[in-house]
Amino acid sequence: MTQRDPVCGMEIEPQSAFAKREHMGQTFYFCSDSCVDQFDADPHNYVMTSATTGFNPERTLTRIELPVSGLPLKEHSTHLKATLHALEGVDVVKVNGAAGRLEVQYDAQKVDVARLVSAVKSIGFQVGVTRVKIGIENLRCASCVNFIEDELKSTPGVLSATVDIATQEASVDYLPQKATLSQLNAAIEAWGYKPRPASSDAPVDKQEEAHAREYSRLMKMFWFAAIVSVPVLLFAYPQYVPVIRDLSMETIRWAWILSALATLPVLFYSGYDFFTGAWAAFKHRSANMNTLIALGTGAAWLYSTFAIAFPSVFPEGTSEPFYDVVAVVIALVVLGQALELRAKGQSSSAIKKLLGLQAKTARVIRDGKEMDIPVEEVLVGDVIQVRPGEKIPVDGVIVEGSSAVDESMLTGESLPVSKKKGDEVIGATLNKTGAFKFRATKVGKDTALAQIVKMVQDAQNSKAPIARLADTISGYFVPIVMILAVWTFVTWFAIGPQPQLVYALVTSVTVLIIACPCALGLATPMSLMVGIGKGAEHGILIRSGEALQTARAIQTVVLDKTGTITKGKPELTDTVLSEQSSVDGEQLLRLAASVEKVSEHPLAQAIVEGAQAQKLELTEVKDFDAIPGHGVSAKVEGRSILIGNLKLMNREKIALGSLEEQSKSIADDGKTPMYIALDGEAAGIIAVADTVKEDSAEAIKVLQNMGIEVVMITGDNRRTAEAIARRVGITRVLAEVLPEDKANNIHLLQAEGKKVAMVGDGINDAPALAQADVGLAIGTGTDVAIEASDITLIKGSLKGVVTAIEVSRATMKNIYQNLVGAFFYNTLGVPVAMGLLFPFFGVLLSPLIAGAAMAFSSVTVVGNANRLRGFKPKFSVR
Numbered sequence: 001m002t003q004r005d006p007v008c009g010m011e012i013e014p015q016s017a018f019a020k021r022e023h024m025g026q027t028f029y030f031c032s033d034s035c036v037d038q039f040d041a042d043p044h045n046y047v048m049t050s051a052t053t054g055f056n057p058e059r060t061l062t063r064i065e066l067p068v069s070g071l072p073l074k075e076h077s078t079h080l081k082a083t084l085h086a087l088e089g090v091d092v093v094k095v096n097g098a099a100g101r102l103e104v105q106y107d108a109q110k111v112d113v114a115r116l117v118s119a120v121k122s123i124g125f126q127v128g129v130t131r132v133k134i135g136i137e138n139l140r141c142a143s144c145v146n147f148i149e150d151e152l153k154s155t156p157g158v159l160s161a162t163v164d165i166a167t168q169e170a171s172v173d174y175l176p177q178k179a180t181l182s183q184l185n186a187a188i189e190a191w192g193y194k195p196r197p198a199s200s201d202a203p204v205d206k207q208e209e210a211h212a213r214e215y216s217r218l219m220k221m222f223w224f225a226a227i228v229s230v231p232v233l234l235f236a237y238p239q240y241v242p243v244i245r246d247l248s249m250e251t252i253r254w255a256w257i258l259s260a261l262a263t264l265p266v267l268f269y270s271g272y273d274f275f276t277g278a279w280a281a282f283k284h285r286s287a288n289m290n291t292l293i294a295l296g297t298g299a300a301w302l303y304s305t306f307a308i309a310f311p312s313v314f315p316e317g318t319s320e321p322f323y324d325v326v327a328v329v330i331a332l333v334v335l336g337q338a339l340e341l342r343a344k345g346q347s348s349s350a351i352k353k354l355l356g357l358q359a360k361t362a363r364v365i366r367d368g369k370e371m372d373i374p375v376e377e378v379l380v381g382d383v384i385q386v387r388p389g390e391k392i393p394v395d396g397v398i399v400e401g402s403s404a405v406d407e408s409m410l411t412g413e414s415l416p417v418s419k420k421k422g423d424e425v426i427g428a429t430l431n432k433t434g435a436f437k438f439r440a441t442k443v444g445k446d447t448a449l450a451q452i453v454k455m456v457q458d459a460q461n462s463k464a465p466i467a468r469l470a471d472t473i474s475g476y477f478v479p480i481v482m483i484l485a486v487w488t489f490v491t492w493f494a495i496g497p498q499p500q501l502v503y504a505l506v507t508s509v510t511v512l513i514i515a516c517p518c519a520l521g522l523a524t525p526m527s528l529m530v531g532i533g534k535g536a537e538h539g540i541l542i543r544s545g546e547a548l549q550t551a552r553a554i555q556t557v558v559l560d561k562t563g564t565i566t567k568g569k570p571e572l573t574d575t576v577l578s579e580q581s582s583v584d585g586e587q588l589l590r591l592a593a594s595v596e597k598v599s600e601h602p603l604a605q606a607i608v609e610g611a612q613a614q615k616l617e618l619t620e621v622k623d624f625d626a627i628p629g630h631g632v633s634a635k636v637e638g639r640s641i642l643i644g645n646l647k648l649m650n651r652e653k654i655a656l657g658s659l660e661e662q663s664k665s666i667a668d669d670g671k672t673p674m675y676i677a678l679d680g681e682a683a684g685i686i687a688v689a690d691t692v693k694e695d696s697a698e699a700i701k702v703l704q705n706m707g708i709e710v711v712m713i714t715g716d717n718r719r720t721a722e723a724i725a726r727r728v729g730i731t732r733v734l735a736e737v738l739p740e741d742k743a744n745n746i747h748l749l750q751a752e753g754k755k756v757a758m759v760g761d762g763i764n765d766a767p768a769l770a771q772a773d774v775g776l777a778i779g780t781g782t783d784v785a786i787e788a789s790d791i792t793l794i795k796g797s798l799k800g801v802v803t804a805i806e807v808s809r810a811t812m813k814n815i816y817q818n819l820v821g822a823f824f825y826n827t828l829g830v831p832v833a834m835g836l837l838f839p840f841f842g843v844l845l846s847p848l849i850a851g852a853a854m855a856f857s858s859v860t861v862v863g864n865a866n867r868l869r870g871f872k873p874k875f876s877v878r
Contacts (some may be wrong), residue, residue: 007035032159034178045710061091062108064178065101067128068120083119083144083306087111113175114159129159130176133198138214139168140337141289144191145521146475147281151187155179166525169198171458192280192290211341218338225270226332228474229324232259236324258310259323263301271297271330271475287478293333295482300847301324303505322505322847329513329851336855357428358449360814362393365437382440386431394427394443402435405429409653456536464545466815467524469791474521481515481830488834498834503835506847510833514850519825519857523818526865531811534871538793540804547790551774553755553807557703557801558734558746558768560760561714561721564778564798565700565728566690568761570603572610573671574687578659581683588684590616590642592676595634598624603672606688642677649675649682656682670723697728699798702874704729706805713737715770742768759793759801760809776801803873810871818861825857 003014006028014020017029019036030036036272071083080102081093089110094103104116119129121718135369137150145163152161152170168399172184185195192752199210212218236257238244244252268275269781274297277290304321362378363370363385370385375393378384383399386392392405404416411592416432419425425438425676427447489508496503528545542548575585582592593611596604598621611618624634630651631644642652649656654677656663662671663685671689675682713734715720721735734745748767758765758772769789777789778796793800833850837843 003029005029005031005035007038032180034180038065041065061105062117063103063706064113064175065103065106066117066120066175067100067280068102068125079123080120080125083123084116087115089121106688112495113157113178117159117175128175129173131171132181132184133174134170134184134188135196135198136163136170136171136179137194139163139165139193140273141277141521142290142689143474143478143521144193144281144290144572145276146472147284147286147288148191148193149189151190152184153532155183155187158184164525165521166529167199173177181312190280191284192277192808215338215341215694218334218341221272222331222338225327225334226264227264228266231255232262232327233324235259236321253308255302256321256323256551259321260301260308261307263323263326263692265329266327267297267301270334273740274330274333276724287482289478291478292512292515293329295485297326297329298848299505300329300510319623322509325509325847325851328848332848332851332855336859339856339859343665355531357391359391359393359428363387367501375450376444378440378443380440380443383437384440385435385437386425387435388431388433390431391850392425392427392429392431392438394440395447396424396425396438396440398425398436398438401434403434403436404432406432423793435471442537449452452536452541452794455541456532458543464524464528464815466549466812466819467528467545468521470520470524470819477515477826481511484830484834485511492835503559503844504854507833507835507844510847510850511830511846514829514845514846514854515826519822519861522858522861522865523822524815526862527811527814527818527868530868531864534811534868535804535807536805536806538873540800541792541794542792542804542807542808543792547774547809548811551757551791551805554708554757554774554805555754556709556711556748557757557759558711558713559700559730559798560758560765560768561712561724561743562690562715563761563796564759565696565712565724566692568690570606570672570688571691572606572613572686572688573689573691574666575674576659576666576685576687578682578684579658580657580681581866582678582681584685585684586616588676589614589686590618591636591639591641592674592679592686593634594618594621595624595632595641595643597621597625598634599632601626601632603674603688610688640679643686645675649677652677652680654680655684659685660847668719668723670720670727677690692724692727693749693797696798699802700728700730702802703805708805711749715739740767743771746771757801759798761796776804806873807871810868814865814868818864821864822857822861825853829853 003012003017005012007030012029012031014029018032019030021028021030021039028660030039032464080095084090084093084104085108089107090104091107092103092105096103102120106116111608117129120127139145145165146162148170149161152158152163152172152308155174157175159173159175161170161547170184170188174184188195188239194202217747218857232242234241235252236259238252239248252426271294272291274290277288278294281288281291281374302323304323304326307323359375361372362375362382363372364378365383365385377516378394384393384396386403388403398419398421399859400421401644402420405419405425407426419436421834424441426449428449438859444447445454484768485508488511489504492504492507493500524545528548532542532545542551559565572589575589576586577585581588589611593608593616597618598601608618619637622635624632626632627648630648631642633640633642635641642648644658646660654675656675659682660676663675666673666685666687671687671691673685673687676684676686703710709732710730711734712721712725712730714724715737716735718733718735721733725731725733737745742765746756746758750771750773755773756776757776758768759776759778760769761778769777774791775789776791776793778793791804793804829850832843833845835844
């Protein structure tokens, strides 16, 4: 007698139960560790009215505990509870802030776990979700993608699942307390596929090894089928082959019997993947690409065998076999898969390039001795020696020495960057001139290179919205083709010419074989893989397929001023002398910088650095005094000096003459002027400003030439903002915008019906980056901004925005070409296979040609995607 698990309701045999519990005079049986844990946490909740079944049929609520970080204390949890109660189907919400647990009882028919988690995240809390990547062996069937995704999503505790046919991997977000890895593997196995460790997590040499192994397996299967095909093909058409046409019918019939036996191993060795895949689909009452090939070749073999075994049953002229269809079609399809696999290897070259940048060894100093060790064995805190021309093995901070480092692999900037003690260095960058020692701060998967590789891999495994459409079509495509094949058979058998049975079989088999949902399924992921990889090569890290697709349609780009258009750091820009000045420009700057050297004002450092850049020698300062809201006063080399604003000059009754007008002109250019007086007389003006990046104006002009409106947003006053905008050619300025209002301004632009991209670098830009259709973060900015963005520009240049949009447009164009080609092939190929041309031209498609066309349609799609590898941006950011 079976029992029901009181937690999930599953029917189980008591002797095969995972565990059992005694509670309040009742015995409960459980199917899994997860159900036992939930019962143990609150057994009273599962005390049932029926002691015989251990299940309460009136209980319809599902209970789940979510680990949530940052949960509020009890008195502050009202908002969280209200948000969850607003969802239809949520009955009970309990918040345990101390334990960081959230208990929810809900009706699974009305709301799922994914919506609960989404609601919790929407108000700023993080749910303890685990992401795992699972490899799927021999996944080549496009229609299976949807089936496996749906199977994974239906597993309790799974929040989201995407399957990528290009990488043959599934990415799954799940709650580890509700689902286990073995359950996820079982969901994949249910469709006849074997799960394996994700190759993207393996070292590059292991990936290539696995790739070569799979290619070798497919080629062996192809050569076996091809060798068998030759004699089978010769005896399939004896009337056309010299010597064989002279043989007796009895001899030829024996040759056909041998063909039947020879093609059996072709079916079950070379065609193994097709038949196992078709059987798994059949068990789920569905069909996929494997079903089409298995049905087509299986039907041809069965018909042929029946025809030679019982020739008298068939009308005259219809008892000839089609073993050539079995052997040749399987050989061609397997060859197509092998060529497709090889082309996929080329498509993932961007990841291999990135991984190939890493140093293999590091020269570590331990116990005063230098030793070369594999880079995988470097520990945080190790001191590492780097010599000229060597790669830096991991991320760290220089503790001794200096050098120039080529960081082009990371930033795209070809000029080496000077590094000294205290500066950060990044793993995989190239040391050029000097030698130095540095302390490792990030190793292994925490290094900048590893994070970039992970981001690119995650993006390649993601799906663009257009890919979901293609997957959906592929899912419906196979059943439609099977219906068309049956309809074709019936039509030819009913009204076709003699021999009707042969024509009916040939045309229906041809329809099954020519239809290729794979070309549809591959059209998007292959182009995404190459496009995202090309972006990474040019310093553009695209987080998802959706971001890539949306970037193509951008109509308005909103640029934050500080740190995006400008350098985000004030610099000395002008030195102006008064008519009666007793010093020249260099002396005026030297005296001013000497005073500002002891000042803590943010602009003081710009003046000091400006003087140091001109190699001016600064002197000692006496009687320094900071005058709040006005400026500073001091004595330098026996002279009294005042540096400050107009209020300071007026207070000290300094006659400014023409300097006041010049000051207004400087301010109109977005600069900050500071008056300087020596010994009670006006000596001149020094101006500083957050200067525009060298390539900002050029990048903005290119964006405008691409038909994109460019808008500047800033918290600065309108005069300064418009001065910067004029300099870079921007006509629309949103000035004096508070940080919290930036996202609202993006929303207002979207309300105009535009697709809006936001480019920023600071913490205050994060909400606006999240609000925009596409958020682009400058890679030199804050981690918060980068986390909130869809695309990261590793180099702090606006040229990266142009390149990101170009990559998006090129990739989407390639995807549309693939989709149009795949649709055209299928919409043209299937009717021709059905015999549409026969009444007009007497042309009928052979199953052999159909098999070749089907195999090479996928190869064509992959080949077209690989054309993206030749992508060149308008101007290189390298």
